[in-house]
Amino acid sequence: MTSIWHIIYIGGIFMTAFLFILLISKSKKNTADKILSVWLFFAFFDLILIGLYGSRQIQKMPALFGWEMPFPFLHGPFLYLYILFVSGQQRHKWLYLLHFVPAVTVTMILAFVLPVAIVEYKEKYYFAREYDTLIMVLVAGFMISGVTYIILSFLLLRKHRQNIIGQFSNTEKITLNWMRYLISGMGAIWIVVIFDPNPAVFFVVITLFIFFFGYFGIQQVGIFSHTRPTHEVLPLNELETAGKILQGDVTPELVEKVKYEKTRLEESEASHIHTKLNTIMNEQKCYQDPQLTLGDLAKILDVHPVILSQVINSKEEKSFYDFVNNYRVEAFKELLVRPESRQYTILSLAFECGFNSKTSFNRNFKKITQMSPSAYAKKQQITLKAEG
Structure with a gap:
């Protein structure tokens, strides 16, 4: 040595x-x-x-x-x-x-x-x-x-x-x-x-x-320090347990695990939550918050996050991430056609809709529309301010 x-x-x-x-x-x-x-x-x-x-x-x-x-x-x-x-x-x-x-x-x-x-x-x-x-x-x-x-x-x-x-x-x-x-x-x-x-x-x-x-x-925040991490994830087992409840696969043990839900979530209740969810997304424009989480949206709807997650998965057939970003893309498309938007750049409009990075915006927009934001704007014959 x-x-x-x-x-x-x-x-x-x-x-x-x-x-x-x-x-x-x-x-x-x-x-x-x-x-x-x-x-x-x-x-x-x-x-x-x-x-x-x-x-x-x-x-x-x-x-x-x-x-x-x-x-x-x-x-x-x-x-x-x-x-x-x-x-x-x-x-x-x-x-x-x-x-x-x-x-x-x-x-x-x-x-x-x-x-x-x-x-x-x-x-x-x-x-x-x-x-x-x-x-x-x-x-x-x-x-x-x-x-x-x-x-x-x-x-x-x-x-x-x-x-x-x-x-x-x-x-x-x-x-x-x-x-x-x-x-x-x-x-x-x-x-x-x-x-x-x-x-x-x-x-x-x-x-x-x-x-x-x-x-x-x-x-890394929260590993050796006393500071709590900025982003905390709900345990995966809770989400899976809630999924079994929604599917009707309920046992006394599962009911005990999911304290917030004493009986199986009925289809009518799931539909009610889904309708209320889309109403709030359209009226309150929750998607404009770039830090929006499943827990935040669940608090607004007054339901447990795992229940909301399963409602989105079953009714929208999307993850929470895709669900919210779909709203953001649609909001961008609506904002793009407004005459007053011509003075802004594509990226500034994207930020207005809740995206927090150019990479995230481009990836999600192309995933949903099958084309880049600039190509979409060109197809709509819309010219925006160039990026600085």
């Missing part, structure tokens, strides 16, 4: 401890925060063992030799559960403990094996040759575990993105970079482990990931 990497390694250990302290001192910790804090706790000790393993100093420490092997079985489950809870997709909390069965099993195996598997040679400790197969199985096991949980975490992220579209009318300012970087960083580590299992390289990559993890985590 060169001096520069020795400094980086020590810095990584201190960074892990610092992030752990930041997290446990955070007020009003949710379950995702607790999962992340426990993950950092184990990561702290894992980083120490990885450094000892990479520098081969662990071969001089029989009490620690071999105990670095259970930790790789922890990181995949912690990543998956953190993404699960931070995105609101959890269902059965206690069943998730089963994800840690492999790590516990490996720990129990090592507790019996290590006392007899370690041999000394020239004041250094090694595994006896007859245990090579066991070590190879454990290494293959945590590689499979790592890759599997990376894939599962990406699937959770994809589902979370769909959930956001169902609750927000503008998504440009809702960043999923923190989760994306976290999953990608873990994925990079497993790629290194699989293609270059050199212990020294492994500990360097892990250490760099800790700095990467800390940098983006501190930048």
Whole structure:
């Protein structure tokens, strides 16, 4: 281990401890925060063992030799559960403990094996040759575990993105970079482990990931800070439960879960909400608010957000995002033909209708009309002020 990497390694250990302290001192910790804090706790000790393993100093420490092997079985489950809870997709909390069965099993195996598997040679400790197969199985096991949980975490992220579209009318300012970087960083580590299992390289990559993890985590609002995120997403399980109620698939357990709704939402009631929704959208022009959310609209209608979501899905056959942006596009088309609009640019008219970015406006307009805004204006023989 060169001096520069020795400094980086020590810095990584201190960074892990610092992030752990930041997290446990955070007020009003949710379950995702607790999962992340426990993950950092184990990561702290894992980083120490990885450094000892990479520098081969662990071969001089029989009490620690071999105990670095259970930790790789922890990181995949912690990543998956953190993404699960931070995105609101959890269902059965206690069943998730089963994800840690492999790590516990490996720990129990090592507790019996290590006392007899370690041999000394020239004041250094090694595994006896007859245990090579066991070590190879454990290494293959945590590689499979790592890759599997990376894939599962990406699937959770994809589902979370769909959930956001169902609750927000503008998504440009809702960043999923923190989760994306976290999953990608873990994925990079497993790629290194699989293609270059050199212990020294492994500990360097892990250490760099800790700095990467800390940098983006501190930048992301609400991860290590006391500030609440600007955008909060309703748990996906609540939306799915409401969907079962609307379809008539009701059990006492579901009714208990959905406190706001004691009986199944009848078709007539859904139609009433749908009519009231379109009336309010036309009269109050709620779509002009670029920050409009499912929760905001539900509050105006005095219904629960999950009920409103299912009404929009079933009656409009659209997500909340598409529903609101369809209104914005239609409002833009109406505004475009007014003579007084000639003094404005296309983008300023789009902002007037509730869009909050040029990218969002162009994408949604083309999705709905099959042409760009400028092409549509040209087709209508309308010339607006050029963009400055």
